Amino acid sequence: MKNPNISANEFYNEFMGTECYYSYMFGILLTDGVNTIAEKEECYWFIDCIASYQFEGKFRKEEFQVWKLERVNDARFKLSATNGNNKVLATQDIEFSNFFFNELTISLSF
Numbered sequence: 521m522k523n524p525n526i527s528a529n530e531f532y533n534e535f536m537g538t539e540c541y542y543s544y545m546f547g548i549l550l551t552d553g554v555n556t557i558a559e560k561e562e563c564y565w566f567i568d569c570i571a572s573y574q575f576e577g578k579f580r581k582e583e584f585q586v587w588k589l590e591r592v593n594d595a596r597f598k599l600s601a602t603n604g605n606n607k608v609l610a611t612q613d614i615e616f617s618n619f620f621f622n623e624l625t626i627s628l629s630f
Contacts, residue, residue, distance in 0.1 A: 548567070548571055554567070589614070595618065
């Protein structure tokens with residue numbers, strides 16, 4: 521049963537590695553876990569946000585990125601990206617989302 525007090529990563533913890541990649545816009549490939557979360561939680565907008573940043577020069581230089589969505593309050597969230605070593609690459613306020621969980625973190629490798 522879903523519990524909003526745990527992260528989406530904890531709820532969908534059966535995904536370790538991937539057996540299949542899913543083609544997304546701009547040549548982005550989604551793993552089984554990311555695709556399942558985006559589909560079941562109706563949060564492809566989260567992937568869209570990440571994709572939109574990939575055109576900026578500083579993101580093209582990063583071979584590894586960690587993206588985190590965190591609930592600020594009620595339906596408001598904060599999206600942040602780091603290089604995996606706590607160097608902040610971007611932050612964005614998400615004024616409204618019906619995302620069920622309080623948190624979701626995904627990593628990208630290029």
